[in-house]
Amino acid sequence: MNTRSRFALSAMTAVLFLTGYMACTTDPYLGDNTSDPTDPNNPGGGGGDTTTVTTDPNACPEGTISFQKEVLPLLVSGCAVSGCHNAASHKEGVILETYAQVKSRVKAGNATSSKLYRVLSQGGGDRMPPPPYDAFTAEQKDLIKNWINQGAENTDCNPACNPANFGFAADILPIIKNSCNGCHSGTSPQGSVNLTDYNHIKGYVDNGSLLGAIQRQAGFNPMPPTGGPLSDCRIEQIRKWVDAGAPNN
Ligand code: HEC
Known part of the structure; x- marks a missing residue:
């Protein structure tokens, strides 16, 4: 990765971090007049702030899959493992650690003719990830299929996540x-x-x-x-x- 894209990436990460932070520390169930001094959206505390952000501005639109938050973590975990498709090993020249690398293995809008999706779906010894790693579940394969069919874009919105739920x-x-x-x-x-x-x-x-x-x-x-x-x-x-x-x- 060159310096410029590295910079762009860290700037993006910082923005994501901030928006994610706001989203996750804002309790959507608090009324407008609560004045929590620890609330980053209410820096003064105690002021009867009525502008409390109650929704995540970076939330994924209903049905939209987040490449950065859902697809990439799955691929990094399942495919970019040491000895497989990470930068150090790059088996068969395939590296799956960034959007550009993943994008080059898919046909946007058409999962079934995308190499990346086909190797996940094929059976037998050629399946990816290969044994002894666990195969992707049907749900995980669907996530990737739907993302490709949605246009394989570099979406970085936050999937629904409520920090109040932790079962x-x-x-x-x-x-x-x-x-x-x-x-x-x-x-x-x-x-x-x-x-x-x-x-x-x-x-x-x-x-x-x-x-x-x-x-x-x-x-x-x-x-x-x-x-x-x-x-x-x-x-x-x-x-x-x-x-x-x-x-x-
Ligand atoms: C790409 C492969 C990979 C992924 C994805 C991964 N790990 Fe690891 N993990 C490792 C390796 C390799 C080690 C051994 C330590 C090392 O070499 O970094 C390890 C070590 C650990 C340890 C022991 C750490 C320590 O310092 O004692 C824990 C706990 C752990 N992982 C949890 C997780 C959790 C939780 C996740 C998901 C959020 C995760 N790992 C994702 C590869 C991975």
Whole structure:
């Protein structure tokens, strides 16, 4: 990546970070006259601010799939793993870490004639991701199919995420499935870290490394290692779940 696109990317990330932050720290259920001094949209506190932002300005329009927040994390986890299609290994010249690299493998608007989608759907030993990694689920394949059929654009809106919801089955496990299990599943998970079910995940909650890794705390390996951190809202959901004792609910 050249310096200019690197700069553009960090500027974009900063904007995303800010909008994501606003979206996730604004409680849509608070009335207009609440004056929370910790509310970034209400810096003065106590002023009866009536301009509180109640919706995420960067929320995905109904039905729109976010390339940056949904598709790329899935591909980075499932395909850009070490030894496969990351910059260091680039098997068969295929790297799947950025929009441009992914875009070059798809036919916008036509999933069934897109190489990227076809390799995910084919059966047998040629399927991607290959064994021992878990195959993409039908839901994950549909996400990619729909994104291609929507025009394969570099969308970076925020998928619906409410930090007030943090149930294990409904909220936490889907995050891990989409952003982590590409590397942390199968018979030889990366770093020997298996994150496929509650009991395994709970072990990394208890030793502090799950939060340490996703919050990029010093002393832990930042996770996911490529493709940027989880959104603030997702990190918030996981943090609240951990704080609540990480129940298997
Ligand atoms: C592209 C592959 C990949 C993805 C995606 C990935 N990891 Fe990892 N993870 C690794 C590797 C490799 C290690 C071993 C440490 C290292 O070499 O960085 C690791 C280590 C870890 C550790 C131990 C960290 C430590 O410092 O002790 C945890 C916990 C972890 N990952 C959680 C996650 C979570 C949660 C996600 C999803 C949000 C995730 N990982 C996504 C590859 C990945």
